[in-house]
Amino acid sequence: MLPTFPHAVPPEHAVDTAAWDATWLVGGAIERWSGPREAVRSPVCVDDGAGGITPVVLGHTPQLDGVAALEALDAARTAWSDGRGAWPTMRAGERIERLEQFVTELGKVREPVVRLLMWEIGKARKDAESEFDRTVVYVRDTIEAAKELDRASSRFALDGGFLGQIRRAPLGTVLCMGPFNYPLNETYTTLIPALIMGNTVVSKLPKLGALLHLPILEALRAAFPPGVVNVIQGDGATVIGPIMARGDVDCLAFIGSSRVANLLERQHPRPNRLRTISGLEAKNPAVILPSADLDLAVAECVSGALSFNGQRCTAIKLIFVHESIAEAFVARLVAAVDALRAGMPWEPGVTLTPLPEPGKPAHLAQLVDDAVARGAHVVNASGGGGRIHGTFYRPAVVYPVPPDARLFQEEQFGPVVPVTTFRELDDIDRFMRASPYGQQLALFGTDPTELGRLIDATCNAVCRINLNTQCRRGPDTFPFTGRKDSAEGTLSVSDALRAFSIRAVVAAARTDASEALVGEIVTRRLSSFLSTDFLF
Numbered sequence: 098m099l100p101t102f103p104h105a106v107p108p109e110h111a112v113d114t115a116a117w118d119a120t121w122l123v124g125g126a127i128e129r130w131s132g133p134r135e136a137v138r139s140p141v142c143v144d145d146g147a148g149g150i151t152p153v154v155l156g157h158t159p160q161l162d163g164v165a166a167l168e169a170l171d172a173a174r175t176a177w178s179d180g181r182g183a184w185p186t187m188r189a190g191e192r193i194e195r196l197e198q199f200v201t202e203l204g205k206v207r208e209p210v211v212r213l214l215m216w217e218i219g220k221a222r223k224d225a226e227s228e229f230d231r232t233v234v235y236v237r238d239t240i241e242a243a244k245e246l247d248r249a250s251s252r253f254a255l256d257g258g259f260l261g262q263i264r265r266a267p268l269g270t271v272l273c274m275g276p277f278n279y280p281l282n283e284t285y286t287t288l289i290p291a292l293i294m295g296n297t298v299v300s301k302l303p304k305l306g307a308l309l310h311l312p313i314l315e316a317l318r319a320a321f322p323p324g325v326v327n328v329i330q331g332d333g334a335t336v337i338g339p340i341m342a343r344g345d346v347d348c349l350a351f352i353g354s355s356r357v358a359n360l361l362e363r364q365h366p367r368p369n370r371l372r373t374i375s376g377l378e379a380k381n382p383a384v385i386l387p388s389a390d391l392d393l394a395v396a397e398c399v400s401g402a403l404s405f406n407g408q409r410c411t412a413i414k415l416i417f418v419h420e421s422i423a424e425a426f427v428a429r430l431v432a433a434v435d436a437l438r439a440g441m442p443w444e445p446g447v448t449l450t451p452l453p454e455p456g457k458p459a460h461l462a463q464l465v466d467d468a469v470a471r472g473a474h475v476v477n478a479s480g481g482g483g484r485i486h487g488t489f490y491r492p493a494v495v496y497p498v499p500p501d502a503r504l505f506q507e508e509q510f511g512p513v514v515p516v517t518t519f520r521e522l523d524d525i526d527r528f529m530r531a532s533p534y535g536q537q538l539a540l541f542g543t544d545p546t547e548l549g550r551l552i553d554a555t556c557n558a559v560c561r562i563n564l565n566t567q568c569r570r571g572p573d574t575f576p577f578t579g580r581k582d583s584a585e586g587t588l589s590v591s592d593a594l595r596a597f598s599i600r601a602v603v604a605a606a607r608t609d610a611s612e613a614l615v616g617e618i619v620t621r622r623l624s625s626f627l628s629t630d631f632l633f
């Protein structure tokens with residue numbers, strides 16, 4: 098039921114952070130910050146044996162001030178040098194070599210990063226390993242996609258009386274801000290494409306899940322020219338406010354809430370110069386049709402709603418079940434949720450783990466209380482649903498959640514599974530239209546006519562419809578985006594290369610003289626841009 102915390106840090110799972118404590122990367126140097134530091138407290142606590150629990154302190158992150166933050170921005174701007182810096186003008190092949198060097202070094206710090214994913218954000222070991230390995234694969238796939246793009250760009254376009262070579266050029270300086278739930282993966286899925294396209298970067302680490310980035314700083318420092326990547330940490334308003342207010346950020350890559358995305362965008366004095374790529378909130382519904390295979394639907398909904406304790410933007414956050422099968426579905430759902438194993442992140446077979454956000458269990462309890470006050474029930478209360486122990490919250494299955502409940506509308510981002518019923522497909526359509534979000538939905542059913550109608554009714558409200566499978570981001574070659582308050586721009590291995598670049602063309606009238614001139618530039622390899630060289 099509820100897990101017990103250990104009496105001491107188990108030495109075989111411990112991680113020593115002394116070598117990286119309070120470090121940051123600026124202008125090609127790893128500095129140890131001598132100003133204020135913040136103790137990083139784990140959601141994993143130790144039990145004092147007398148009923149008290151205390152979070153384990155893992156190390157410290159630097160709490161930089163505005164001056165230091167602007168030093169990082171200046172380093173990135175110097176490396177950019179109005180597009181004339183060594184990095185943005187480097188041939189694609191050389192940039193790719195640096196990325197290959199980086200990914201080799203990244204592989205060497207797998208174990209400390211995986212351990213810190215467990216300790217800092219409570220991610221189960223298997224999921225932490227999978228986040229690390231998926232990130233390495235993403236970097237390698239990005240390198241291959243960049244080579245492909247380079248090959249395609251090496252050709253000349255001929256149209257009308259013109260010839261042109263069209264390439265994708267970097268945007269300038271990118272501010273990358275990742276989230277706490279995938280602190281490694283979702284930072285590097287913007288950082289790496291931004292770098293490979295020739296941009297320079299300031300990466301602000303998430304408040305939770307920052308320490309795990311520090312073992313990687315040396316690999317970044319060694320692989321890239323000074324100032325190309327700068328890694329900062331600190332209070333968001335203190336460090337990001339001055340950076341945005343400068344107006345020198347050309348692209349904001351942000352994974353978090355739409356409230357903060359709007360705030361950051363508004364801080365830029367010339368918003369027309371800012372491109373934003375964001376992944377924001379979602380309230381992805383699952384729809385269980387009368388024809389659904391209930392065993393499959395339950396298994397996918399449990400995993401979809403509760404993987405990493407529901408702390409995924411792609412999680413299933415509201416289940417619509419047809420009223421004719423609601424009782425049978427809910428009974429199976431409760432049994433499956435109550436069978437999930439809770440424990441410490443390093444314990445084998447554990448799915449449910451402590452929550453890293455301070456105050457999160459209390460927040461979830463408020464959402465559940467609100468639904469209960471409006472007529473819903475915690476239908477797995479006898480199995481411990483909704484019980485709290487320190488940083489741990491046993492998943493609550495809440496049913497039937499009425500449309501006026503906060504759980505019907507708000508993103509819970511945690512282990513609460515709200516279930517509601519529907520009679521007509523129009524009920525789903527109405528929910529999708531009213532929702533401020535538009536990321537994905539999951540449809541469970543086997544009737545092709547009904548599914549076809551529902552796909553057409555919802556395809557312009559979301560950006561991915563999952564048939565008899567949970568919502569998710571992967572595979573990383575598929576487009577990952579959303580409508581309304583759920584995203585700006587599209588990410589995927591290849592889409593991200595486009596997102597962090599702009600098309601630029603060298604064009605000439607198609608005359609004998611210009612063809613000869615262009616031919617000479619190319620054959621004598623007098624330009625990196627105007628070139629028919631390509632990468633294998």
Ligand code: G3H
Nearest residue numbers: 409410411568569570571
């Ligand atoms: O939190 C949002 C993540 O991008 C979700 O990724 O569907 O692979 O868990 P995932």
